[in-house]
Amino acid sequence: MRVIMLVDMDYFFVACEELRNKDIIGKPTVVGFDPKEGKGRGVVMTCNYEARKFGIRSGMPISMAYRLKPDAIYLPLDYDWYEKVSKDVMSVIKERATKFEQVSVDEAFIDVSDKVTDFDEARIYARRIKDDIRSRIGLPCTIGVSYNKLLAKMACESAKPNGIGVVTESEAKAFLEGKSTDDLYGVGRKTKERLEAMGYRTVGELAKANPMDMMEHFGAFGIELHDYANGIDSSEVNENYEIKSISREYTFERDTSSEKDVIGAIDRLANEVIGDVKKNGFAFKVVTLKIRYSDFSEHLRSRSIRYSNDVREIMNVCAQLYRDNAEKERKVRKIGVRVSGFIKRKGQKSMEDFAK
Numbered sequence: 001m002r003v004i005m006l007v008d009m010d011y012f013f014v015a016c017e018e019l020r021n022k023d024i025i026g027k028p029t030v031v032g033f034d035p036k037e038g039k040g041r042g043v044v045m046t047c048n049y050e051a052r053k054f055g056i057r058s059g060m061p062i063s064m065a066y067r068l069k070p071d072a073i074y075l076p077l078d079y080d081w082y083e084k085v086s087k088d089v090m091s092v093i094k095e096r097a098t099k100f101e102q103v104s105v106d107e108a109f110i111d112v113s114d115k116v117t118d119f120d121e122a123r124i125y126a127r128r129i130k131d132d133i134r135s136r137i138g139l140p141c142t143i144g145v146s147y148n149k150l151l152a153k154m155a156c157e158s159a160k161p162n163g164i165g166v167v168t169e170s171e172a173k174a175f176l177e178g179k180s181t182d183d184l185y186g187v188g189r190k191t192k193e194r195l196e197a198m199g200y201r202t203v204g205e206l207a208k209a210n211p212m213d214m215m216e217h218f219g220a221f222g223i224e225l226h227d228y229a230n231g232i233d234s235s236e237v238n239e240n241y242e243i244k245s246i247s248r249e250y251t252f253e254r255d256t257s258s259e260k261d262v263i264g265a266i267d268r269l270a271n272e273v274i275g276d277v278k279k280n281g282f283a284f285k286v287v288t289l290k291i292r293y294s295d296f297s298e299h300l301r302s303r304s305i306r307y308s309n310d311v312r313e314i315m316n317v318c319a320q321l322y323r324d325n326a327e328k329e330r331k332v333r334k335i336g337v338r339v340s341g342f343i344k345r346k347g348q349k350s351m352e353d354f355a356k
């Protein structure tokens with residue numbers, strides 16, 4: 001039996017603000033762009049449930065939120081703080097998981113199949129995780145529990161806020177039946193409209209669709225949708241693997257003692273390395289040069305710098321390391337350039353794109 005959970009923090013950014021400012025607890029609070037007395041541009045990133053009572057929602061123009069509740073508390077975004085809290089939350093969740101997959105700042109899937117024997121135990125286990133997060137971090141969350149990711153996510157949505165939602169195999173059909181199609185993973189406004197045009201309004205109706213029909217309209221995604229509607233999702237909780245370093249090596253055709261050759265190789269390698277660094281949205285803190293001599297002995301030299309994603313930084317540090325450390329009388333066979341000590345650079349996050 002598989003037991004999958006989705007842990008999602010409640011009203012996350014505002015909850016983070018509450019952690020460091022007890023005065024706002026219980027009062028309608030919005031995190032987002034400055035409303036400037038209703039003239040502000042930009043959107044609401046999130047708001048607490050008190051603010052939601054007035055109709056305020058994530059993604060809504062901040063000016064509209066202001067019209068709905070001008071005397072709510074409006075706070076600016078502080079990603080650094082939310083990310084710090086997020087890290088702490090994730091490490092608490094991870095401790096209880098066999099497999100762990102973070103899906104956003106405030107949300108993670110875990111596989112706990114080998115921690116419990118049935119869904120009664122799973123509910124108790126979820127309660128323990130919830131209590132851990134409450135007592136160690138001080139924040140509320142909601143946990144969805146089921147036998148696959150799709151239903152764990154949906155169970156979580158239904159149990160918000162501050163809840164635990166369990167959907168067992170025997171409950172799945174009834175749970176799904178009345179849901180709207182856009183409650184299914186991957187169904188947005190457009191797909192929902194297309195499904196409606198085909199006569200499917202609820203998940204229950206979609207479950208009875210002819211899979212071939214779905215295939216014709218949506219391709220492989222159609223089959224997936226039909227599976228989802230029937231509570232079928234075999235995807236695994238994927239452990240996020242973390243990139244620790246990025247490196248490239250170059251072996252000279254003929255061993256060399258020419259500084260010009262070595263620096264030239266360093267520059268080319270640095271250019272390749274920086275491509276991967278940027279693709280991942282990283283900045284690095286450590287630069288390492290590896291030198292292998294013709295007798296196969298190897299020397300590694302590293303230097304810590306201020307966070308950077310500048311190719312010239314790699315070139316300069318490596319050139320310096322080479323000049324300071326290389327044994328000039330020996331011939332070099334191979335050169336390696338490596339960067340490590342990453343942080344994700346800002347401006348690479350989808351939520352910031354969303355904020356623009």
Ligand code: DCP
Pocket residue numbers: 008009010011012013014045046047058059105106107160161351352354
């Ligand atoms: N967020 C964002 N951009 C979005 C949606 C959300 O930057 N389009 C941010 C603000 C949220 C956080 O991510 O606090 C988590 O998003 P959720 O969708 O999980 O929403 P909340 O945690 O705010 O509320 P809920 O209690 O409904 O989960």
Ligand code: CA
Pocket residue numbers: 008009010011012106
């Ligand atoms: Ca959340």
Ligand code: CA
Pocket residue numbers: 008009104106107
């Ligand atoms: Ca979330």
